Amino acid sequence: MTAALPSYNFAYLDEQTKRMIRRAILKAIAIPGYQVPFASREMPMPYGWGTGGVQVTASIIGPHDVLKVIDQGADDTTNAVSIRAFFAKTAGVATTTKTTEATIIQTRHRIPETPLKEGQTLVFQVPIPEPLRFLEPRETETRVMHSLSEYGLMHVKLYEDIARHGHIATTYAYPVKVEGRYVMDPSPIPKFDNPKLHRSPALQLFGAGREKRIYALPPYTDVVSLDFEDHPFAVQAFDRPCALCGAEDVYLDEVVTDDRGGRMFVCSDTDHCEERREMGFVGADDVEAGQ
């Protein structure tokens, strides 16, 4: 028994599939924040591991693109390494870890600290595209709610947070309103990154493979995080700088250094941290001792 060994197209997907996905992307760009159904393919990596983002990237990438892939802000997390290797292998494109050099950045859970520029495309991996899902699990219902702009339920949820905790208790996947029309899930980025979505010069594409949805934010789109006049949206603030590069206005990872509560805080965006250190910035390299 010998089976014919399969061979694959540039960037894995066949051209018909890419065309279908590009159509969905164009529609998504035309209706910012609207979730466009698409015939998501079964990819050679598991659902929930970036199949939506990979399909979007595969459909827009060309031989001259430079690809960066991050997961949790870092280029060297295993799944980011794996996806980068997938495109290096199937498309033979140049890859980079530098935000400024990349034409396409595929990301999971973060937006790079370095501001993006015109001409760059940020591709988000999305697990649950429906911002209303945990308020109403049925797709048949939530689609009607979107079409009628019926977002009262979301405001009630945020209000209940305030009533119970004194503030909104959503820290990531914080819902936004796009161009005053669609409420959108920005994917599970920390709300710290939400302001970066607003009027970004880069094209932002969101791919949800398992849920078969694509949505988009064209450059310079208004993206407003939901809030109340008396409880305005605020991002997380860290009361210390990065221990390695001293950066202050960035998102930090808490790294546990021993089993007695010792820990330190370092940049989540590894490229940003490295660039700063190359420029000569130095952090206190301090470990916060535990009890």
Added chain:
Amino acid sequence: MYVAVKGGETAIANAHRLLADRRRGDRSVPALTLEQIAGQLALAVDRAMAEGSLYDPELAAMAVRQSRGDLIEAIFLIRAYRTTLPRFGTSLPVDTGRMRIERRVSATYKDMPGGQLLGPTFDYTHRLIDPAMAGDEPVEDGARRDWPGESCPRVTDILGHEGLIEPDKSADSEAPGDLTREPLDFPADRDLRLQALSRGDEGFLLALAYSTQRGYGRTHPFVGEVRIGMVDVEVEMPEVGFPVTIGRVRLTECQMVNQFQGSAKEPPQFTRGYGLVFGQSERKAMAMSLVDRALRADEFGEERTAPAQDEEFVIAHSDNVQATGFVEHLKLPHYVDFQAELDLVRRMRREQKARATDAADEDAKERDAAE
């Protein structure tokens, strides 16, 4: 000093190397051949083909081998390959009435044309682990009959002659839907629903089917019949002007016959639940037919109260490749979001402590004032 962890690439390469090592196992033991897997673990291969929705025993055997016997992983391998294959066209509906029957049982009639044929079933085996399985003792050939040549009408057709069962709706002229090519929209048409069920996870469908028997959406089912055997796959060839057989596949079909009281529009009659699965998989075909019937609640004006009757719930969660991916993705790093939650929990604890301290101060002041 803390150094950001590097070396994901080496770690992945080493993990793959170790996986290949473990897959092969003890090198002094001969490696499994595809013939051994396809021939001796045929039901595992059948399940991989059915839920992988690609009929290719050789490829499925490779997938089972590559996945170390993890069938959902094997199904995943087949699916990821299937998705890259070109679509040449659609076959004609297979005629299971002309199946070369290997097994056929009916629970509704003692005998009928074509008869009952037990075939290769576990049904009446006593489940005692057979010491012979430790070795390789000679095995007798199966008893065979000459192909009687008679057709084996489906039990539902027998009922149909009397009009006692709802007629099978004739296939509409449109090509059947394909949920692997078009995004699925709810409510889904029955062709898409059956496709989803046929690809669905055997365990999930089994549990749902079982739930209908225990009262969660009861359908009063009888096995009209289950049949297993080979059927011809035919395609219309415009060039030659008649259907051409392009191959033969083994299928398991289950026609469940269910009670229905009738309504203002319809006289009392039996209704159908349908199951059709690649390979030999009676459990799956029977479960599928029960769930299919449960999902047809709206057609018969039945109240939808049970999980098995809820199309969006059933179809959105029946695919084990999707389910396993999303459940297992939780092991991917989530430390950015977790950091955000840590920060929030710490803040909420500080606030609660402050409130408790304030309240205690207030109490103390009141006590002082009272004294």
